[in-house]
Amino acid sequence: MSTAAAPDRRxxxxxxxxxxxxxxxxxxxxxxxxxxxxxSAVARRLGMQPPSLYQYFPxxxxxxxxxxxxxxxxxxxxxxxxxxxxxxxxxLSAAMNAFSRWCMANQxxxxxxxxxxxxxxxxxxxxxxxxxxxxxxLKAFLQQEVDSGQLDPRATSDDGIALFTAxxxxxxxxxxxxxxxxxxxxxxxxxxxxxxxxxxxxxYQPTRGKEK
Amino acid sequence: MSTAAAPDRRxxxxxxxxxxxxxxxxxxxxxxxxxxxxxSAVARRLGMQPPSLYQYFPxxxxxxxxxxxxxxxxxxxxxxxxxxxxxxxxxLSAAMNAFSRWCMANQxxxxxxxxxxxxxxxxxxxxxxxxxxxxxxLKAFLQQEVDSGQLDPRATSDDGIALFTAxxxxxxxxxxxxxxxxxxxxxxxxxxxxxxxxxxxxxYQPTRGKEK
DNA sequence: GTCTATAACGCGATAGAC
DNA sequence: GTCTATCGCGTTATAGAC
Numbered sequence: 033m034s035t036a037a038a039p040d041r042r043x044x045x046x047x048x049x050x051x052x053x054x055x056x057x058x059x060x061x062x063x064x065x066x067x068x069x070x071x072s073a074v075a076r077r078l079g080m081q082p083p084s085l086y087q088y089f090p091x092x093x094x095x096x097x098x099x100x101x102x103x104x105x106x107x108x109x110x111x112x113x114x115x116x117x118x119x120x121x122x123x124l125s126a127a128m129n130a131f132s133r134w135c136m137a138n139q140x141x142x143x144x145x146x147x148x149x150x151x152x153x154x155x156x157x158x159x160x161x162x163x164x165x166x167x168x169x170l171k172a173f174l175q176q177e178v179d180s181g182q183l184d185p186r187a188t189s190d191d192g193i194a195l196f197t198a199x200x201x202x203x204x205x206x207x208x209x210x211x212x213x214x215x216x217x218x219x220x221x222x223x224x225x226x227x228x229x230x231x232x233x234x235x236y237q238p239t240r241g242k243e244k
Numbered sequence: 245m246s247t248a249a250a251p252d253r254r255x256x257x258x259x260x261x262x263x264x265x266x267x268x269x270x271x272x273x274x275x276x277x278x279x280x281x282x283x284s285a286v287a288r289r290l291g292m293q294p295p296s297l298y299q300y301f302p303x304x305x306x307x308x309x310x311x312x313x314x315x316x317x318x319x320x321x322x323x324x325x326x327x328x329x330x331x332x333x334x335x336l337s338a339a340m341n342a343f344s345r346w347c348m349a350n351q352x353x354x355x356x357x358x359x360x361x362x363x364x365x366x367x368x369x370x371x372x373x374x375x376x377x378x379x380x381x382l383k384a385f386l387q388q389e390v391d392s393g394q395l396d397p398r399a400t401s402d403d404g405i406a407l408f409t410a411x412x413x414x415x416x417x418x419x420x421x422x423x424x425x426x427x428x429x430x431x432x433x434x435x436x437x438x439x440x441x442x443x444x445x446x447x448y449q450p451t452r453g454k455e456k
Numbered sequence: 457g458t459c460t461a462t463a464a465c466g467c468g469a470t471a472g473a474c
Numbered sequence: 475g476t477c478t479a480t481c482g483c484g485t486t487a488t489a490g491a492c
Contacts, residue, residue, distance in 0.1 A: 042458075049459095065363025067279045071484065083485075084460050092484065146421060149361040151277025194418065195436055202414015206406065209358060224407055231443050284468060295470075296475055304469070 050088050052078060054102060057095055061140045066149045069095070093153050096144065101159035103141035108166040110134045115173070121180065124173040125229060128200065132225055133216040135204055142208065146201060170196070178238075187236035195235075199228040262300050264290060266314060269307055273352045278361045281307070305365050308356065313371035315353035320378040322346045327385070333392065336385040337441060340412065344437055345428040347416055354420065358413060382408070390450075399448035407447075411440040 056077045061069050071092055075082040089095050114130035115123045135142040143149055145163065155163075171193060177183040186192055207214065207221035216222055268289045273281050283304055287294040301307050326342035327335045347354040355361055357375065367375075383405060389395040398404055419426065419433035428434055 046458090065360075067361060068363035070482085072482075081461055082483090083462085083487095086485075087459060143359075147355075147359050147361070147417070148277075148421060149279060149359070151280035190432075191436070194433055195439060198414040198418045198433055198436055199411055199440070200414070201418055202410040202412070205359070205417050206410045206413055209360060220402075221406055221410055224403070224410055227407060227447075228411070231447055234446065235439075235443055282468065283470090293476060294468085295472095295477080298470075299475065 046088075050098075053085065053088055053095065054098055057099065058140055066140055066143045071095075093150070096150055096153050097156050097159045099141060100144055100155045101162065103138065103145050104159065104162035104166065106138070106141075107131060107134055107145070108162045108169065111166060111169055115169075120176060121182075124177055125226075127169070127173055128225065128229060129216075131200070132204065132222065136207070136214070136216040136219065136222065139208055139212060142204070146205075167193075167197075181238055183233065184236040184238045187232075192236060196232055199232065200225065203228060258300070262310075265297065265300055265307065266310055269311065270352055278352055278355045283307075305362070308362055308365050309368050309371045311353060312356055312367045313374065315350065315357050316371065316374035316378065318350070318353075319343060319346055319357070320374045320381065323378060323381055327381070332388060333394070336389055337438075339381070339385055340437065340441060341428075343412070344416065344434065348419070348426070348428040348431065348434065351420055351424060354416070358417075379405075379409075393450055395445065396448040396450045399444075404448060408444055411444065412437065415440060 053074060056074050057069055060073055060077070064070075064073075069092070071085055072082045075085055089098070110130045110133075111127040114126040118126035171188060174183065174188045174192065174196070178185050178188055187196075203221050203224050207219045211220055214220065214222065265286060268286050269281055272285055272289070276282075276285075281304070283297055284294045287297055301310070322342045322345075323339040326338040330338035383400060386395065386400045386405065386408070390397050390400055399408075415433050415436050419431045423432055426432065426434065
């Protein structure tokens, strides 16, 4: 009962250690691969013994879960910052750029978020929540374009959103699989991102929108 | 020196064991995840001791390599069969369907081929060769459409091919990540495959092809 | 209570001797 | 083909230090 609410020095120190564990985990995954994360290696880097990590995370999968949540929050926030720094008419494009840029700069977390590379790992509802919010934001961006007459209302249907995410995920996954060392700016596939956006606008062009 | 060329009964038996190992490996990866393949589990299923597997494969990564090659060959052949069973005008679409259908039916191998889920695994040149052939086939399909006036010549440029593979890979990866239990026929994302094909034809429409 | 260490269990990949 | 052995892993139990 005494452990409930106590935002004192100790819990701050504890949170700091948790963040360090996550930082080191990401760093190791970057060099060794997402699925090659080793608790022993994390502990070594932190000057700890492996069992000590269990004070902070109940299992290895719990670390993956925390990383999933971290990544989803960062993507969501990157999109929102991009939105808040752009004119309404540019917000969809700005958010898409911010998303792509973040993914290229955080490929390890991107793999964890969008592929399923870890056997047995399913994100918890809490970890998944910010991802849902990010998707809701995307829907809002599309709705805004519908309201301003730039897109047909069908763009915000389930199919429209699925098409949008499939095309962006496709460019991204080709880029990461074939040219992972590239950046957002110079990637061979990355430069197709504006192209698929243009194709999306074309397909859901208003007033004379057509479907076969 | 006596082991060089001897296509007799023994080498047939040996090849049979190799195929069994690969079959069991795929079966286990289907239930446990691509990265969770365990040589001990494979050996158990085959009634062998784990070290015996090293008579057939020098390491676990060599098994992944053989599976990569197997998958690439099967995709290439599925595309070619689809091509040979279709009218020239339908061959691109038929090959795309055959490709998608194979991927949904062989998700484990698809992950191995198109994502990089195994730390330290890079396909060998021999394993990669059939994948290169499959890509060359795709280029030939596109060229055929260009020659028959259905597509602008730019469709076979590096950008055109990258766009084509990115869109198909995107639909596929969204389907596999979000609805892996679906089939080629009923997948929510899978039904976007004809849509992206239509969008591709639209973008590389000949005679009045335009680019911003 | 909170953190850390040590010891130990079971499992995995793999090398070497038979 | 097997058996034995080594090493590293995730994890648990336990006990001592702050």
